[in-house]
Amino acid sequence: MHGYILLVGESTGLHLSDAGQTLVLRPRCDDNCVWEWAGDALLRNASTGREVAAEPSGAPISASEADKIDAAFGPGASRMVPRKYEVGSDAAELPEERVFFAREAPLRLPSAYLAELESQGWTVVENVMSEAMVSNLVANITKVREDNAEKEARVKALQDERPYRSNDNVIRPRALMREGESFLGMTPAVAQALMHPISLWLIESYLGVDSIHYCQCPGFSILRPAEKTGEFAEVMPGGWHSDYPYPLTSEVEAHTSALGPEEFEKLDASISPRYPDWKQRTSRLGMQFNIALTDFTPETGATQFVLGSHEFDGPPPTELNAVPTVAGEGPFKDVVQVSFPAGSGILYDSRTYHRAPPELNVSGAERWAMLTCIVPSFVRDLRARDDKVESADAFAGASRVHAALTPRELRDVVKMLCDDEAGEPRQDVEAAVLAASANGDA
Numbered sequence: 413m414h415g416y417i418l419l420v421g422e423s424t425g426l427h428l429s430d431a432g433q434t435l436v437l438r439p440r441c442d443d444n445c446v447w448e449w450a451g452d453a454l455l456r457n458a459s460t461g462r463e464v465a466a467e468p469s470g471a472p473i474s475a476s477e478a479d480k481i482d483a484a485f486g487p488g489a490s491r492m493v494p495r496k497y498e499v500g501s502d503a504a505e506l507p508e509e510r511v512f513f514a515r516e517a518p519l520r521l522p523s524a525y526l527a528e529l530e531s532q533g534w535t536v537v538e539n540v541m542s543e544a545m546v547s548n549l550v551a552n553i554t555k556v557r558e559d560n561a562e563k564e565a566r567v568k569a570l571q572d573e574r575p576y577r578s579n580d581n582v583i584r585p586r587a588l589m590r591e592g593e594s595f596l597g598m599t600p601a602v603a604q605a606l607m608h609p610i611s612l613w614l615i616e617s618y619l620g621v622d623s624i625h626y627c628q629c630p631g632f633s634i635l636r637p638a639e640k641t642g643e644f645a646e647v648m649p650g651g652w653h654s655d656y657p658y659p660l661t662s663e664v665e666a667h668t669s670a671l672g673p674e675e676f677e678k679l680d681a682s683i684s685p686r687y688p689d690w691k692q693r694t695s696r697l698g699m700q701f702n703i704a705l706t707d708f709t710p711e712t713g714a715t716q717f718v719l720g721s722h723e724f725d726g727p728p729p730t731e732l733n734a735v736p737t738v739a740g741e742g743p744f745k746d747v748v749q750v751s752f753p754a755g756s757g758i759l760y761d762s763r764t765y766h767r768a769p770p771e772l773n774v775s776g777a778e779r780w781a782m783l784t785c786i787v788p789s790f791v792r793d794l795r796a797r798d799d800k801v802e803s804a805d806a807f808a809g810a811s812r813v814h815a816a817l818t819p820r821e822l823r824d825v826v827k828m829l830c831d832d833e834a835g836e837p838r839q840d841v842e843a844a845v846l847a848a849s850a851n852g853d854a
């Protein structure tokens with residue numbers, strides 16, 4: 413197994429890449445941005461074979477510094493700080509950036525994941541989040557749950573008095589939080605995961621665009637163990653759907669149906685000038701990017717898929733939602749579950765038929781995930797249904813998180829998660845980030 417790393421510039425947040433004749437800095441990471449250790453003080457580009465010298469730069473953070481970081485962002489946040497290296501001080505062709513953070517990369521070269529996306533419409537990218545990032549985010553979510561235990565207990569009590577339905581028996585920590593709170597503004601782990609430079613390169617490459625945004629703020633889903641008995645252990649039909657912006661099912665055209673026709677008209681107006689027939693599912697207009705915070709397996713209730721259905725002519729047909737799902741039988745003969753470990757992210761075409769199966773978590777433990785949806789920037793987002801605006805407001809005031817992100821990560825957060833109805837960065841959020849930087853907070 414390769415120990416691939418990415419080299420992240422200390423001052424820019426850009427990534428060291430071998431462009432052939434010279435070394436350059438890039439905001440996204442393809443194969444030429446992936447490195448591996450070739451010796452104690454030697455790095456080799458995993459794609460081109462170019463070697464550069466690398467020596468540790470500075471001392472590891474002190475115990476007092478670690479305590480401050482943990483106090484600011486929650487338990488274990490200090491373990492998210494990577495080591496720094498001075499790279500290639502004797503190489504004249506290197507860019508001015510010489511000090512880089514070394515961050516763990518996925519197990520394969522980016523082109524391998526892109527090839528899978530192109531051939532099958534989905535792929536699993538490992539190491540999107542380090543163990544330290546996962547642990548810190550889980551600790552922050554756990555604190556929110558503890559602070560809102562009574563509210564969560566009421567949610568569970570209601571769930572326990574009804575049969576299993578897809579997307580039920582789930583705790584959504586965001587719904588427990590007070591107004592003005594946001595995980596995006598609580599710990600840098602969220603933004604660092606969502607702005608992963610290889611994942612963003614894969615999404616932009618697959619969608620064929622150079623500008624994307626999240627259509628909602630990151631959601632967190634905690635699937636409870638399937639422990640119901642008696643009449644409440646029954647599994648109700650339904651749950652199969654395609655994702656935004658495509659028609660939900662053969663019966664429901666709009667994901668925004670609960671918001672009324674005006675919202676769907678706005679979505680249609682954002683896409684139709686470029687893709688008049690977009691509802692026919694022939695164009696790539698959306699991807700799901702879901703990150704496991706605990707292992708996804710059949711036993712933990714991993715998402716059910718009909719893989720390859722992104723190429724089907726229409727959305728999930730009536731027969732899929734007419735009777736309870738039993739994988740391998742009848743209309744569900746091609747249903748599978750994809751396993752992947754905590755810290756990994758699954759990327760899949762939003763046209764893919766899928767379903768959340770609460771009845772299948774037989775592990776006896778909760779299954780945790782961070783759920784997101786990405787579309788080209790010209791596609792209207794889900795701000796009218798979701799709390800993306802509120803999350804952006806909270807992030808605008810999170811100067812400590814700003815300071816913990818690289819300049820590249822910070823720009824991408826503002827662009828993709830703090831944008832306006834036109835898909836442009838909100839000026840008020842940009843101003844808040846700039847003000848924090850001017851004051852020395854970021």
